[in-house]
Amino acid sequence: MKKAVVVAGALLLGSSAVMADQKLAVEQDNFMRSIGKAVYVTMLKMGKGDLPYDQAAVDAAMAQLEADVPKIPTLFKDNPKEQVVNATYGSSEKIWQNKADFDSKVPDVIKTVADLKGKIKDQASVKMAFEAINKSCNGCHETYRLKLK
Ligand code: HEC
Numbered sequence: 001m002k003k004a005v006v007v008a009g010a011l012l013l014g015s016s017a018v019m020a021d022q023k024l025a026v027e028q029d030n031f032m033r034s035i036g037k038a039v040y041v042t043m044l045k046m047g048k049g050d051l052p053y054d055q056a057a058v059d060a061a062m063a064q065l066e067a068d069v070p071k072i073p074t075l076f077k078d079n080p081k082e083q084v085v086n087a088t089y090g091s092s093e094k095i096w097q098n099k100a101d102f103d104s105k106v107p108d109v110i111k112t113v114a115d116l117k118g119k120i121k122d123q124a125s126v127k128m129a130f131e132a133i134n135k136s137c138n139g140c141h142e143t144y145r146l147k148l149k
Pocket of ligand 1: 025028030033035036037039040065069088089090091092102105106133136137140144145
């Protein structure tokens, strides 16, 4: 009886290891989108003047980046082995072939965010902050993010 349970468990483990994981892919994608909202909506649009400057929203965006960017290496620990259905962007297989290099792109973003903290005061400074942060994000995206459509 005990033996049968162990065998069934091993079979289950074996199949989940090769199965593609849409749920994980969606989780990784949603996480990036929420970071993206802080940078590509709040900061970009305020910098362009498409949204009125709002100090509280900028501070919240910066706090979110401060909290979430360091989580990227953990979030991308496992390879979902498939892309989110219908997504515009996806993950390159290179992430899991070279995870240490992928992880090494994160500290630059953390530092850029930390250096700008408390220095964004108006439309001109949020525009500069957007450009600096976007550049640091792209340091990872240019190698590890795929444009799917
Ligand atoms: C260490 C690598 C890395 C860093 C740093 C990084 N990203 Fe990403 N990002 C990815 C990968 C991989 C994807 C593709 C995965 C996905 O979208 O499912 C991605 C996708 C995205 C997407 C597209 C989501 C979608 O499908 O529409 C946005 C938006 C995004 N990132 C924003 C940011 C912002 C903003 C920063 C900087 C504050 C940042 N990322 C920093 C790796 C990174």
